[in-house]
Amino acid sequence: MASKKPNHVMAFPYGTHAIPLFNVVRRFAIQAPSLTFSFFSTSKSNKSVFGTSSSNIPSNIKPYNVDDGESFTGHPKDEVFSFIKSMVEKYKNRVHSVYGGGDMMIKCLISDTFLYFVGDMADQMGVPWISFWAGGPCSLSAHFHTDLIRLSIPLGPNDIEGREEEPMDFIPGLSFVKIGDLPDGVLFGGWASELAVMLHKMGLALPLKCLPIGPFTLTSQNLSHTHDDPYGCLTWLDQQKQTSVAYISFGTMTTPPPDELAALAEGLEESGVPFIWSLKDHLVSQLPDGFLERTRNREFTAPWTPQKRILKHNAVGVFVTHCGWNSVMESIMAGVPMICRPCFGDQRINCRLVSDVWGIGTRIKDGVFTKEETMKCLDMIFSEEKLREKVGALRGFAKHAVGPKGSSTKNFNTLAEIVCEV
Numbered sequence: 423m424a425s426k427k428p429n430h431v432m433a434f435p436y437g438t439h440a441i442p443l444f445n446v447v448r449r450f451a452i453q454a455p456s457l458t459f460s461f462f463s464t465s466k467s468n469k470s471v472f473g474t475s476s477s478n479i480p481s482n483i484k485p486y487n488v489d490d491g492e493s494f495t496g497h498p499k500d501e502v503f504s505f506i507k508s509m510v511e512k513y514k515n516r517v518h519s520v521y522g523g524g525d526m527m528i529k530c531l532i533s534d535t536f537l538y539f540v541g542d543m544a545d546q547m548g549v550p551w552i553s554f555w556a557g558g559p560c561s562l563s564a565h566f567h568t569d570l571i572r573l574s575i576p577l578g579p580n581d582i583e584g585r586e587e588e589p590m591d592f593i594p595g596l597s598f599v600k601i602g603d604l605p606d607g608v609l610f611g612g613w614a615s616e617l618a619v620m621l622h623k624m625g626l627a628l629p630l631k632c633l634p635i636g637p638f639t640l641t642s643q644n645l646s647h648t649h650d651d652p653y654g655c656l657t658w659l660d661q662q663k664q665t666s667v668a669y670i671s672f673g674t675m676t677t678p679p680p681d682e683l684a685a686l687a688e689g690l691e692e693s694g695v696p697f698i699w700s701l702k703d704h705l706v707s708q709l710p711d712g713f714l715e716r717t718r719n720r721e722f723t724a725p726w727t728p729q730k731r732i733l734k735h736n737a738v739g740v741f742v743t744h745c746g747w748n749s750v751m752e753s754i755m756a757g758v759p760m761i762c763r764p765c766f767g768d769q770r771i772n773c774r775l776v777s778d779v780w781g782i783g784t785r786i787k788d789g790v791f792t793k794e795e796t797m798k799c800l801d802m803i804f805s806e807e808k809l810r811e812k813v814g815a816l817r818g819f820a821k822h823a824v825g826p827k828g829s830s831t832k833n834f835n836t837l838a839e840i841v842c843e844v
């Protein structure tokens with residue numbers, strides 16, 4: 423009988439990276455209860471994944487904490503960059519400390535795609551490497567083709583010289599993407615930051631076979647801390663008219679600058695649209711004086727919302743979003759059209775898909791909230807029934823993909839043959 427070797431899983435501990443990876447590993451662990459899965463991430467990240475919903479966690483997944491270094495009080499970006507700088511050693515040391523330097527009896531290594539060095543670790547151990555990308559395929563393609571893009575568009579790393587609207591038509595599948603949509607650090611936005619260097623190395627290390635197994639929002643369990651409603655958002659929504667409310671959230675990492683938040687608030691106020699806003703406490707002071715009092719009878723703000731449940735509520739008619747991949751997928755699965763205000767990373771490509779390719783939303787003109795533009799976009803979404811129909815059609819494709827005969831299910835089964843075979 424073949425020995426039951428453990429699978430090692432290495433998560434990237436920031437943003438919304440660890441939870442989608444955990445959810446896929448959870449599916450493997452349920453399918454193969456006799457195998458073990460060691461889940462490596464920082465203590466903070468492991469706490470958020472494993473901390474609150476132990477009843478949903480198969481006993482064959484064990485968390486292991488990777489050193490998260492010094493404690494940071496400054497900008498979250500500094501913490502991420504500092505972690506990236508020393509992450510290779512941190513993961514390798516932790517894996518060795520758990521399994522011993524000489525013990526290479528591992529079945530396979532599964533890692534967040536950001537952790538490019540795991541490919542070399544897997545080579546040295548002679549085991550398969552499964553690299554997990556939780557975002558969309560177009561941004562992944564942009565990272566994969568970074569060197570080709572830099573060679574084909576010979577510009578400095580900080581300047582795209584008015585060429586933002588030129589199409590990326592020399593890369594198959596990206597002809598709808600414009601130069602200005604590229605993730606930061608691929609062509610512009612600096613090539614030397616820790617993040618840009620990591621993404622470049624990631625693009626070079628990517629394996630060639632790609633198995634789409636999303637959308638994860640349809641295949642994942644809901645971890646209780648993201649699903650709970652401690653502020654009563656859903657009770658408030660229950661009191662609103664069908665398809666009348668704007669839901670606003672810019673995800674876990676970004677917020678538009680203060681002048682734009684103020685302009686968005688002014689647009690919401692003038693439009694008369696009821697709204698529910700995932701707004702961190704420290705940002706409330708950036709809203710115009712008296713704004714929340716004046717809109718009291720039609721607003722609800724909370725520092726955290728159960729977003730998936732909010733989007734599915736029939737009162738919600740539009741999502742004002744930064745276009746994080748999870749947010750876009752959740753909005754599609756709930757049938758809600760979007761107003762896009764992308765901030766960084768893959769969000770500009772995601773926005774291009776939503777507005778120009780799929781036609782299920784609109785973008786804020788010039789990428790900057792003004793009072794007038796906010797009102798115009800709200801008016802457009804609430805009056806265009808066609809957008810809602812198109813989102814519904816996309817949702818249908820996604821549901822089919824994760825159904826018994828769908829492509830996502832088939833791809834997952836192919837992957838499970840590598841990971842779960844006992």
Ligand code: UDP
Nearest residue numbers: 438673674675700726727729746747748749
């Ligand atoms: N989210 C939530 N409530 C909030 C803010 C965010 O549940 O108040 C969740 C949202 O449902 C999504 C994730 O956080 O699953 C944000 O992921 P996304 O990829 O959209 O953006 P990121 O935070 O990675 O920029």
